[in-house]
Each structure stands twice: as structure tokens, then as C-alpha cells.
Amino acid sequence: DIQMTQSPASLSASLGETISIECRASEDIYSNLAWYQQKSGKSPQLLIYAANRLQDGVPSRFSGSGSGTQYSLKISGMQPEDEGDYFCLQGSKFPWTFGGGTKLELK
Amino acid sequence: EVQLVESGGGLVQPGASLKLSCVASGFTFSDYWMSWVRQTPGKTMEWIGDIKYDGSYTNYAPSLKNRFTISRDNAKSTLYLQMSNVRSEDTATYYCTRAPGYWGQGVMVTVSS
Numbered sequence: 001d002i003q004m005t006q007s008p009a010s011l012s013a014s015l016g017e018t019i020s021i022e023c024r025a026s027e028d029i030y031s032n033l034a035w036y037q038q039k040s041g042k043s044p045q046l047l048i049y050a051a052n053r054l055q056d057g058v059p060s061r062f063s064g065s066g067s068g069t070q071y072s073l074k075i076s077g078m079q080p081e082d083e084g085d086y087f088c089l090q091g092s093k094f095p096w097t098f099g100g101g102t103k104l105e106l107k
Numbered sequence: 108e109v110q111l112v113e114s115g116g117g118l119v120q121p122g123a124s125l126k127l128s129c130v131a132s133g134f135t136f137s138d139y140w141m142s143w144v145r146q147t148p149g150k151t152m153e154w155i156g157d158i159k160y161d162g163s164y165t166n167y168a169p170s171l172k173n174r175f176t177i178s179r180d181n182a183k184s185t186l187y188l189q190m191s192n193v194r195s196e197d198t199a200t201y202y203c204t205r206a207p208g209y210w211g212q213g214v215m216v217t218v219s220s
Contacts, residue, residue, distance in 0.1 A: 001169075034207045043202060043210040043213055044152075044202075046207055046208040049208070089152075089154075091207065094166045095166070095168040095169065096154040097154065098152035101150055101152070
């Protein structure tokens, strides 16, 4: 299985701060990576797919980048509504695998 | 609007079987691969498997392949997850998904005696 190592596990950011979350794959996943946000008690919401494609309706402060085994999600200007859990998902090889998640809080 | 509504969860004893359902609406169900994903109480996400749009092919997480079966009824726009010989570690919220962007609200399964 492809292992997805996500960091950091938790993060506290100030209003307007720019933050990054990383996912590292154990092998090349050819940009087959998605990023999700999950708020408490809710289903995951897709933010980014194909490593850098912004899902319709997602604010432009969210962006994704990376290739090969290294990927990142950036939030350019933390907002209160960005609090929640974030995780990556690789869809390159079965079984698809998730990162361990990042809990993002507003400082 | 795409909607995925899971049902069939609850409290189940170890070793028992349980079948989850997911009714889809807002899209042509028979055109899409569908998946099941679960999330443990500790928030760990695990992809369970998926099924081809016509039901002719499935993929499973190797650790679950012998106990979980995914099926579908395209006439009813319904996806199923048959769980057998459940264990405490199967306690989780189970999501039906149309990857990558559509997820149901989830259904909780608790395995306990």
C-alpha cells in the first residue's frame, strides 16, 4: 500500500496567516491527490483534486501544489471558517490511502 | 443536486453481520463507480473499496476483502456494503462516496457486546 504521511498533525494559525499542510507519499502518485476539509460532525468536503485543481465553489485562498511524492495545501489568509480537519487522499494505486489528518485551529 | 443517503447502521455484536445501504439521487447512478470509506472515532480515514458502474468489478482494501462485500442495484440507485464477522475495530462512521467530491452524511456502526 502507498503510505501517506501528513504533517503537521495539528496547527494553530492567526487570522490572515498563511499556512501549509504537507503530504508525502511513499512512492510517486503522479499528482493523483485530493485535499479535503472536514468540519466537526460533517462529511468531508473536497477542496483540491489532481493535486492543484480547485473544486468549484472553494475559495481561491485554498491552493494545492506538488508532484511525485510531495504535495502541499496552502491557505493564503486564515479565516475563522477554515477551522477543521484536513486530510489528503491518494487515488493513484489501490488501495487508495489517506493521510493521517491535520487539525487546524484559529489562534 | 447530488445526494447520497446512507442507512443501516447501529449497534451490532461482535461476529454478527450488517448491511449498509446508500441511496443516490441527482445523477445517473449507473454511470459512476461508487466507493465506501470509513472513519474511526479517532478520525482515521480508511478506503474500503469501490464498484464499477455496472457492478461487474470491485476493488477492496486487502485487510477488509474477506469480510466486506460491495454491491449495487442500479435500478434502485442503491449502493450496498455487506459486513460480516464484524469486530470492535470496525466501529466507525461509514460513508458512501462518488469520488472524489461527493460524500454522504455517513452512518455510524458500533460493534460492541
